[in-house]
Amino acid sequence: MKIVIINYGAGNIQSIMFAIERLGYKAVLSNNPAEIKAADKVIFPGVGEASSAMEMLLESGLDTLIPTLEQPVLGICLGMQLMCNHTQEGDTKGLGIFDVDVLKFSSKVKVPQMGWNNIYNLKSDLFKGVSENEYMYLVHSFYAPDCAQSIATTNYEVEYASALQKDNFYGTQFHPEKSGDVGEKILGNFLKL
Structure with a gap:
């Protein structure tokens, strides 16, 4: 199985690679459109700020490639947010895969939300x-607010989508690669889709 992690300079890439290795697979890092298209599974990571990450996608042409992919694609954290229509972070237009706009938590809660929180309303083979x-x-x-494409919910000030799915596209707001055995199970489920 060929697993490609999209390398566009905004990544939590090492921890994802190690998690995939622990599951008995190998992943390659690539920003090569032909290699990404030929993969069996694609992981779209992201750590950092939305507008500069989107700029890197635009420069490499990956902004037009990603929405056309037909194999299972998993966006993680900022990767998932960039797959939405728009994010308030840097007033950034997203890839428009998930039909929802990303909002900022209010000043009433500590941001970033950092640490462990639970997921519920699980609906998808991702959570088998x-x-x-x-x-x-x-x-x-x-x-991302709770919406028709939510497949998991978390509560932090408001109920929001901690995972999204549309067709072959999946996104998790949480980091499965940093979420212990359960996170690894979710990654493993993705690799078996």
């Missing part, structure tokens, strides 16, 4: 064998 209310590791100041 995962119990309701398991704890996942999150670090974020912006969130």
